[in-house]
Amino acid sequence: MTEEAIKSNIRTVRDWPKAGINFRDVTTLFENPDCYHSVIKQLAEWAKSREYDSIAGIDARGFILSGALAYELKLPLVLVRKKGKLPYSTIFEDYELEYGTATVETHETELIRDHKVLVVDDLLATGGTALAAIRLMRRLGASGVDFAAIIDLVELPGRQVLKNAGVEAFTVCGFNETE
Amino acid sequence: MTEEAIKSNIRTVRDWPKAGINFRDVTTLFENPDCYHSVIKQLAEWAKSREYDSIAGIDARGFILSGALAYELKLPLVLVRKKGKLPYSTIFEDYELEYGTATVETHETELIRDHKVLVVDDLLATGGTALAAIRLMRRLGASGVDFAAIIDLVELPGRQVLKNAGVEAFTVCGFNETE
Numbered sequence: 206m207t208e209e210a211i212k213s214n215i216r217t218v219r220d221w222p223k224a225g226i227n228f229r230d231v232t233t234l235f236e237n238p239d240c241y242h243s244v245i246k247q248l249a250e251w252a253k254s255r256e257y258d259s260i261a262g263i264d265a266r267g268f269i270l271s272g273a274l275a276y277e278l279k280l281p282l283v284l285v286r287k288k289g290k291l292p293y294s295t296i297f298e299d300y301e302l303e304y305g306t307a308t309v310e311t312h313e314t315e316l317i318r319d320h321k322v323l324v325v326d327d328l329l330a331t332g333g334t335a336l337a338a339i340r341l342m343r344r345l346g347a348s349g350v351d352f353a354a355i356i357d358l359v360e361l362p363g364r365q366v367l368k369n370a371g372v373e374a375f376t377v378c379g380f381n382e383t384e
Numbered sequence: 385m386t387e388e389a390i391k392s393n394i395r396t397v398r399d400w401p402k403a404g405i406n407f408r409d410v411t412t413l414f415e416n417p418d419c420y421h422s423v424i425k426q427l428a429e430w431a432k433s434r435e436y437d438s439i440a441g442i443d444a445r446g447f448i449l450s451g452a453l454a455y456e457l458k459l460p461l462v463l464v465r466k467k468g469k470l471p472y473s474t475i476f477e478d479y480e481l482e483y484g485t486a487t488v489e490t491h492e493t494e495l496i497r498d499h500k501v502l503v504v505d506d507l508l509a510t511g512g513t514a515l516a517a518i519r520l521m522r523r524l525g526a527s528g529v530d531f532a533a534i535i536d537l538v539e540l541p542g543r544q545v546l547k548n549a550g551v552e553a554f555t556v557c558g559f560n561e562t563e
Contacts, residue, residue: 216472218471218472221471222471228471230471230472232462232463232470232472232491235454235460235461235462235463236460236461236462236493236495237460238454238458238459238460238461239458241454241455241460241461242455242458245455262448264444265443265444265447265465265469266447268444268445268447268448268451269441269447269448269450269451269461269463270451271448271451272447272448272449272450272451272452273451273452273454273455275414275417275420275452276420276421276424276452276455276456277455279417279418279421280417281414281415281416281417281420282414282415282417282420282448283411283414283415284411284414284448286444290444291411292397292400292401292407292409293395293397293409293411312411314415316415
């Protein structure tokens with residue numbers, strides 16, 4: 206499925222969560238099985254050639270994609286969650302939001318040591334959450350970490366932030382602010 | 385993979401989130417690709433014979449399983465989220481917790497009308513969240529709704545609650561309180 210066809214399955218909700226924001230809503234894409242299948246296949250094709258050892262999914266929409274991708278690629282899946290959701294020993298990373306900070310957390314696990322890890326979310330915007338998740342994987346001993354998402358908000362600095370951190374990023378489609 | 389082998393991949397965390405609770409932690413299952421694959425295959429096999437039209441995933445661990453299952457079965461996926469996370473027009477259902485109430489929400493969509501829907505989560509306990517999600521699907525016009533999860537906490541009333549509501553429930557494994 207082409208980038209334009211995939212984009213046509215993503216709903217733009219104006220002024221959400223606040224005035225001036227064009228929210229890109231992937232729930233409509235998930236409702237179209239052909240489109241969802243195509244997105245997972247594109248992510249899987251990209252990932253296969255890079256020979257990842259594990260997938261890391263970001264809470265919560267990233268769980269959908271990472272769950273399907275770990276299944277398709279038959280790779281281990283680790284979860285990067287909002288703080289306070291994981292029951293066992295964890296490590297966490299704070300990151301900055303427009304106002305204040307947020308925290309992501311993952312279980313301490315030996316699984317990731319020397320693994321090449323692909324971190325998966327639905328959307329790349331400022332790169333804050335992505336980079337915090339990537340730092341967690343590096344602290345767990347990952348030998349390499351990359352990032353994949355459905356959407357790149359191309360006017361926001363996410364891709365450059367990841368590039369500066371030595372992270373390769375794959376996205377299925379891009380949106381300009383005015384779209 | 386046998387029920388016992390799958391259970392051996394689920395970590396029990398004692399006294400979490402509070403004293404006296406044995407929390408069944410599926411993150412260790414997700415870290416084992418053979419086990420995760422087997423679980424999704426078992427859910428898919430069960431679902432195939434029942435010819436569902438859509439999958440509904442419950443926030444957040446249910447997103448992982450529903451994302452993989454919707455992909456494997458090539459079915460539409462709708463999200464049942466905690467309140468305030470969905471950007472478009474929604475309907476919601478309150479349900480009771482041990483202390484207080486919680487709310488789940490889904491987008492208003494015409495997709496579900498006359499669909500046979502499978503609601504998916506990681507765990508069946510009291511059945512409160514499951515039943516609230518099922519009520520949402522019925523309000524969207526579903527012709528039938530069933531439920532599937534990895535774990536059944538067999539001493540809790542979830543299975544009976546769902547049976548009383550006319551819902552068939554499939555789970556991959558069961559835990560007694562003392563295990």
